Amino acid sequence: MVTTRPTLQGTFGMASTTHWLASQTAMAVLEDGGNAYDAAVAAGFVLQVVEPHLNGPAGEVPVLIAPGDGRPVRVLCGQGTAPAGATLAHYTGLGLELVPGTGPLAAAVPGAFDAWMLLLRDYGTRTLAQVLTYAIGYAEGGHPAVERVGETVESVRELFETEWTASAEVYLPGGRAPRPGALLRNPALAGTWRRLIAEAEAAGPGRETQIEAARHTWRQGFIAEALLRTAGTPAMDTSGERHRSTLTGDDLARWEATYEEPVGYTWNGWRICKAGPWSQGPSLLQQLALLPADWTAWDDTERVHRLVEGTKLAMADREAWYGDAAGAAAVPVDALLSGTYSHARRSLIGEGASYQLRPGSPGGRTPQLARHAHTAAAAGSAGEAAADAHRPVGAGTGEPTVGEPTVSSDGSTRGDTCHLDVVDRWGNMVSATPSGGWLQSSPVVPELGFPLGTRLQMAWLEPGLPNSLTPGRRPRTTLTPSLALRDGVPVLAFGTPGGDQQEQWQLHFLLAVASRPPVRGGPDLQGAIDAPNWHTESFPGSFYPRAMRPGSVTVESRIGEEVIDGLRRRGHRVTVGPPWSEGRLCAVARDPETGILSAAANPRGAQGYAVGR
CATH class of the missing domain: 1.10.246.130 (Gamma-glutamyltranspeptidase, large (L) subunit, C-terminal domain)
Known part of the structure; x- marks a missing residue:
């Protein structure tokens, strides 16, 4: 069969993602001496910038990790749980039969950021500043928008202009949706990462010390404070009503990404x-x-x-x-x-x-x-x-x-996402499927440049089911990377x-x-x-x-x-x-x-x- 492209082969490193800029970012990290995990983290943050209609920092990500030194495959869970206040009684008391597909009420505890940080800390070699520099560059200096970003923004124009005005400021600059190939910037997001790096570096010189400081800032610092301000503001969602999130400071402070057996x-x-x-x-x-x-x-x-x-x-x-x-x-x-x-x-x-x-x-x-x-x-x-x-x-x-x-015009989405796979010359292999926190999912947090996610829409609002909405439990997610072994x-x-x-x-x-x-x-x-x-x-x-x-x-x-x-x-x-x-x-793949x-x-x-x- 004649294929559209060749299957690439080499011995140094390989990366495959759903956007060419993320793929090349991963390769740049490998060329700079980083390993597959460093490359995956850097590419993951770039995907949040160049595919904002498909994922964001407050979304979620499951990651499969296969170390080249023979350690067993592990699952890194970046899927946050339902907040403590996300009870069936609360949602049904609002007259709902389904969790809305958009808006703050559908937000689980954000999981992607902490998962990326845990992967970097435990398996990577680069510093926080080193892996974030690529995303900061594309957010601050701009990147050529792909067709689907503008189409997505145009489909929710009325919602942005009349209800989610902070989203309009980022994605309708001058009242225009991003044209294909036009530079799309997100200076607020770049500023968030620059401030995060500054606070992390102020915590001490060690790589792990800085990563832990960044995790703390996300959960309890300026990022958490801004997320909670927007989460507590009622916003229009697919129910046709304005609701606020059940997310609290305790929810953010207590949740951490975890490792599991596959x-x-x-x-x-x-x-x-x-x-x-x-x-x-x-x-x-x-x-x-x-x-x-x-x-x-x-x-x-x-x-x-x-x-x-x-x-x-x-x-x-x-x-x-x-x-x-x-x-x-x-x-x-x-x-x-x-x-x-x-x-x-x-x-x-x-x-x-x-x-x-x-x-x-x-x-x-x-x-x-x-x-x-x-x-x-x-x-x-x-x-x-x-x-x-x-x-x-x-x-x-x-x-x-x-x-x-x-x-649709109310922001409801038949969900999609991004994906990345990386393998390095040492045999380390990683597969990740980041998603959620789409630009169309919830209002942009003005100080941060990104919205909350909506993964709770996957849980049912009736009791006794394996996937019933339950505080402290993960809504069943569609995100599902894969790893295969032989012998x-x-x-x-x-x-x-x-x-x-x-x-x-x-x-x-x-x-x-x-x-x-x-x-x-x-x-x-x-x-x-x-x-x-x-x-x-x-x-x-x-x-x-x-x-x-x-x-x-x-x-x-x-x-x-x-x-x-x-x-x-x-x-x-x-x-x-x-x-x-x-x-x-x-x-x-690796032979x-x-x-x-x-x-x-x-x-x-x-x-x-x-x-x-």
């Missing part, structure tokens, strides 16, 4: 590592567990059909079982991944498309679904006429065309933006890597990324308003008429998208025998890039 599953010699069921990570493992031994014999139509049906089963389990629970309510991950359970679930996949949400009963436990899930399923089935379902993407559907979020050695880091599509696109990528012949002796990463892709929305969405489209499959037109017709004959409601519209994957490094990035949207040497 959840893993061995498939065809690959050991895939994911974050736990507070993310949707195990759903990728469940989809792998549903594959039969003869999956490589499927033709194209059979392959898409069976993978779509497997996704439906895994995502139904996600809805019924995943969440941040402990004790007797803990998620039965081992049972969900067991051979017996997977075999029984596989038998549910028939020749035709399923329109039902069918969670299983691991260990004999009874699944529980939110009332809204049943409502969404009924509404989706009733409102999805076959002719309408066959319409092209972009024909008044509101569907994204490059895997980025669709933003116990890390060999592949990958991930993608895309909200609920992330684990679908990552499955397709992994299967393509596993089944494609090597390129110059290494994995054909670019060919796997370039291959035609698809997704289904036959389960409740994680983002407000939590809609679903039973029986739906959205495919790239490149997949071919034969496959499209075959899927329709099997009963799938097929939406045909543009030829390059599904997935925004990044990936890096432990030769030390050869590889990297590739998604060409869709003309924004992601891999670099290396």
Whole structure:
């Protein structure tokens, strides 16, 4: 197959991110003597500047860490919890049935900043000033805005001009949304980082001392004070009302990023590592567990059909079982991944498309679904006429065309995010999926230059569910980076933006890597990324308003008429998208025998890039 770009190969270092400036930032850090973790932190902060519609400092990030010295893979959790005041009674007392998709009321405790600091402190070698210099430069001096930033700002212009005026000051300078290629500046954000560095350096000369001082400033210093002032100011959200956040100083002061063991599953010699069921990570493992031994014999139509049906089963389990629970309510991950359970679930996949949400009963436990899930399923089935379902993407559907979020005039977003992967010459490997704190999520904090996040919208406002809104618990997140090992050695880091599509696109990528012949002796990463892709929305969405489209499959037109017709004959409601519209994957790899490094990035949207040497 002719690919859009070559799979890069080298021996010094590789980085792949969803924006070329972040990729080159990571490479600059490696060239300056930093390791993969230093590079990831610097690139992460640059992504907050150049992709502000996809992530921000007050968002969240899960990180998978694979040290080159043989230490085990770890998960660094940068997903904040629900504040102490975020009770079901508080939200339902406001007359809400869902957590709003925008505004301060949807804010969890911000998690991304502390996670990046912990990664830098424990695994990095650079100082705070060294990793922040790139983000400061792009925020202060400006960077050429990508098309989607201006489109996003334009879609929420009225909201910014009439309600979120601090956001208008940053993103509608002179009353104009950023034009593609025009320099976009955020001097307030640059000033925040400069002041943070000054206060950190005043705390003492040591690298770790300064990082700890920065963490304290975020939680209890001038940054915390500014966040709380804006959080306590009522602001318009998707409910049509003005609400204030439940976030308090105690919430900010007490929360810290944490390390965890990954959840893993061995498939065809690959050991895939994911974050736990507070993310949707195990759903990728469940989809792998549903594959039969003869999956490589499927033709194209059979392959898409069976993978779509497997996704439906895994995502139904996600809805019924995943969440941040402990004790007797803990998620039965081992049972969900067991051979017996997977075999029984596989038998549910028939020749035709399923329109039902069918969670299983691991260990004999009874699944529980939110009332809204049943409502969404009924509404989706009733409102999805076959002719309408066959319409092209972009024909008044509101569907994204490059895997980025669709933003309505009230700021509500079908969420998306960023991704980065880095591997260095010492074999250190990192995969991270930063998100949240989008420019359209909540009003910009005037003194800081960035808004709060809205991750609480993923929790349900009814009791007794694994993902019920609960103070001190993490809302289940869609963010889900991946690491793969062979013979116990890390060999592949990958991930993608895309909200609920992330684990679908990552499955397709992994299967393509596993089944494609090597390129110059290494994995054909670019060919796997370039291959035609698809997704289904036959389960409740994680983002407000939590809609679903039973029986739906959205495919790239490149997949071919034969496959499209075959899927329709099997009963799938097929939406045909543009030829390059599904997935925004990044990936890096390392051959432990030769030390050869590889990297590739998604060409869709003309924004992601891999670099290396």
